[in-house]
Amino acid sequence: MAEKLQKLVVVTPARLTFSDEVRMVVVRGVEGELGILPDHAPLITRLVTDVVRIQKDGSWRVMAVSNGFLEVKNNQVTILADAAELAEEIDLERARRAKERAEERLKARPPDLDVVRAEAALRRALARLKAVELAQRYRGAR
Template sequence: MTLNLCVLTLNRIVWDSEVKEIILSTNSGQIGVLPNHAPAATAVDIGILRIRLNGQWFKMALMGGFARIGNNKITILVNDVEKGSDIDPQEA
């Protein structure tokens, strides 16, 4: 079983596909979301979003926003986002 994850900013869709699990930084701590998670809405803190897909973990840096979870769908609207693969360690 999977979840549909959509991560977006006001200007673009960053991620829109099925995933197995996510770990999200919220204003009250980190939460893990698996299929059939209870419906929830939460503020998203500045932090790392971890996404498990096909046995691998992907990371994104989120710059705050909001998330809605329900019916095996997660929608995350953020102020800004950087994919882990796009972050230059020297620049950071």
């Protein structure tokens, strides 16, 4: 018997990042981690900057997502995010440099520092690094 699937669509202001039939979606909402399987009850929640894990055909893909919203309705999961990148699209060295820059700015606290923006930049860089690390771990588990 074929596994039951649901549609996952991830959209940012810049592009359609992902669209496919998947088995499971795992996200981090403002109240914690959510696992979404087919036939899930309707739901809308705000997402935090973190990774989204996507399962299809027994394997996992990983995506870094910056803020946004998730809607589940009629076997479709829609993520509207400020930014989203599949792990394989992430430039690891660029993400490491972004993390270091954000940490340095937060540590130095120059007078013109926008702390909220600097902390958001750090969270984005950490999510991108986590996405790459998880994707590598999943590939190694095969």
